[in-house]
Amino acid sequence: MKKLFYVVALTLAAIPTAFAEPPATFTEAKVIAKQKIYLDQASSAMGELYCGCKWTWAGKSGGRVDLKSCGYEARKVKTRAERTEWEHIVPAWTFGHQRQCWQNGGREQCVDSDPTFRAMEADLFNLYPSVGEVNGDRSNFNYGMVSGVAPQYGQCTTRIDFQQKVAEPRDEVKGLVARTTFYMFDRYKLSMSRQQQQVLMAWDKQHPVSAWEKQREQRIAAIMGHDNPFVTGARKWTLGYAPQGADAAPMAAARPAGKPTLASAAEGSAVIGNSNSHVYHLASGCPGYGQVSQKNQVAFGTEAQAQAAGYRKAGNCK
Structure with a gap:
């Protein structure tokens, strides 16, 4: 419990300079994901995964969705639409079915008896806040192209084909979900169908890594202790790619241990944002x-990244 408290207590600004151990359980992962990765994203232009909705945090790791912010209309279950849930981009059902524990008793058995499953379930690269209703509708469906389906969630462009059991996310995250899926299948040596590979390879090509995806990857790498090589460019998925496993995964650069001071956090970043005021300050020319x-510190590499996250420049900067 002491260890978990220390991990959660670290601020977002500490991520570029402080190494923290990965969460051991899905429950821990949700709390850490909120505090260390998405805390400043609730009101950002990117929004949650499937519809780009903004939200306000509630409780240890949940949130309340601002449906008007994204023009969302509930398809069936409004109470679930109004809350955020943590989506496994690669569903637990998908990676669990490739573990013997699942055959012996399903997810509960895997959580109880399989350390690898627990690591997969708690892997921060694979988690993203999403509108609860869409998360539920997506279920354990593979990602793919959906045609002939009318809008289901108001202005939200994610589509679910319940008959074919396929989910097509909005264009803005297609590249991110593709590279996350590659990472999970590569690191944990999972088997992917040829059809799924082709769809995700196309999305990877059509939707390059964005500034936010790069920043997200860096934040998560600082905690997990390794990169997503499909985001950094160290690896490229090709048809018939042979997963290499965790032992072969490129490791992130070592971070000094211990809680950084304000100075050490600031030295590693060109821009420091205030998560309370959503104002950012430059290393040069900004007294604040x-x-x-x-x-309250949030570290950004550039002004563009800060602005993309919904921050504005401090008025007293020269």
């Missing part, structure tokens, strides 16, 4: 750069 409370 070194004055942001450590608990």
Whole structure:
């Protein structure tokens, strides 16, 4: 419990310079994902995974969706549409079915008896907040192209084909879900169908890594202790790719142990945002750069990244 408290207590700004151990359970992962990766994303332009909705945090790891922010209309279950849920981009059902524990007793058996399954279930690269209703509708369906399906969630462009059991996410995240899927299948040596490979390879090509996806990858790598090589460019998925497994995964650069000071956090970032005011400060020309409370610091590499996350430049910057 002490260890979990330490991990959660670290601020987002600490991520570029501080190494923290990966979460051991899905429950821990959801709390850490909120505090360390998505805390400042609830009101960002990117929004949640499937519809780009903004949300407000509620409780340890949940949130309440602002349906008007994305023009969302509930398909069937409004109460579920109004809350965020943690989506496994590669569903637990998908990776669980490739484990013997699932055959012996399903997800509960895997959680109880299989350390590899627990690692997969808690892998931060594979988690993203999403509108609960869409998360439920997506179920364990593979990603793919959906045609002939009318809009199901108002202005949200994600489509679910319940008959074919296929989900097509909005264009803005197609590249991200493809590279996340490649990572999961590569790291945990999972088998992927030829059809699924072809769809995801096309999305990977059509939708290059965005500034936010790169920043997300860096935040997660600092905690997990390794990169997603399909985001960094160290690996490329090709048809018939042979998964290499965790032992072969490129490791992230070592981070110094211990909780960083305000100065050490600031030194590693060109831009420091204040998660409380959503104002950012530059290392040069902004008097407030070194004055942001450590608990409110959010590190950005560029002004563009800060602006994309919904931050505005401090008025006293020269």
